[in-house]
Amino acid sequence: SGCGKSTLLRILAGLDRDIEGTVLVPRRKAVAFQAPRLMPWKRVWRNVLLGLPGKPERALAERALKEVGLDHRSGAWPKTLSGGEAQRASLARALVREPDLLLLDEPFGALDALTRIKAQRLVDELWQRRGCAVLLVTHDVEEAVLLADRVLVMDEGVIAYETRIDLERPRDITDPRFAELRARLLERLGVDTVAEAA
Template sequence: MATDVHRPMTPTDAPASHPVPSPASAVRVHGLTRSFDGRPVIDDLHLDVRPGEFVALLGRSGCGKSTLLRILAGLDRDIEGTVLVPRRKAVAFQAPRLLPWKRVWRNVLLGLPGKPGRAVAEQALAEVGLRHRTGAWPKTLSGGEAQRASLARALVREPDLLLLDEPFGALDALTRIKAQRLVDELWQRRGCAVLLVTHDVEEAVLLADRVLVMDGGVIAYERRIDLERPRGIADPRFAGLREELLRRLGVEAPAETATA
């Protein structure tokens, strides 16, 4: 798989132990450090994501989750270490970031090379259930519709890596559930690797193959989620995984739950 390489060194400067891009990895991060005003927010971080794998990244606010995602997206290159990512990648943020002066279908095509026609946008919008809103203005969309338009803009790029930065954080509870189900369906249909940054432990267990906990600028813990799909929060195993991850995040379960 073709890759972009984000690193401050040239290949001839790389040490003998420097990782070699592998088709077994959709993402390979080696010795990544990112500092702000001399303070490392990410400190010698290592990460691998397999092609087609859904990974969720948890952590306290300020732990570097969104910084890592921006680096993987190529939006922050002031780094030390190596980042190997697919050339075809796309990002969806918490804010849909739709241009209000462009109709929905034109927003979906923003940044695409060449001159793709409206039909390309309509196909992506149909996939997220928004074909009927193709010609609408962004200000007329509900919060859930705007987020689906943002997803369509990501999917139209046919990404090998989809980066999601808390895309459901601003949605109401019911809309959030629908959006989570949509992302799960799209991922299973598309087969691309996904890295989801979230504060929601239930969301991580619901969607991910593997959950990572970031702390101190590194991946401090990881847990594989072996539950069958579709998943439900009523499953006792789901509750156990949720409590385990909450403990890793420093949140203790209520006494009655812990002793049940």
């Protein structure tokens, strides 16, 4: 916490412009935050289209909602959604923008364990289908190894460690290579994995 992960994401998203230097990112980018940030007075499909220029048609929202498995809740009010459904609506709002860069700021942090696993699988499938670049900010080392091609560890605002994840997909958390990468990252973060196993 406090190492600069979310600040970096906000800079890449163009939400924090009080910086020095140059940042080169694709023009088409979208963000999904930890909190879904749905407007309670707008139905789900209208939340998906929120902020898009012009007068986009409902069909555009319906396609994005179908992609995240939420098309059956299109006309629902946000307060009737479960936590996982709200997060998928937020993800649909990002996807409807057809981003070349998808920025995810701890999007699974508030989800229960089973919903989190489903959401992780969904993001992995979407990335493979869409082919856009994804930057995922997370505190969860296992999640990073499960989803990433490259993991960066930040410390005091700088990248302190970087490693490639060359495991085939879908990834198996019981694979010894997975466990080795996880242990190496935890060690870089100052976690004694021997004591953790005891």
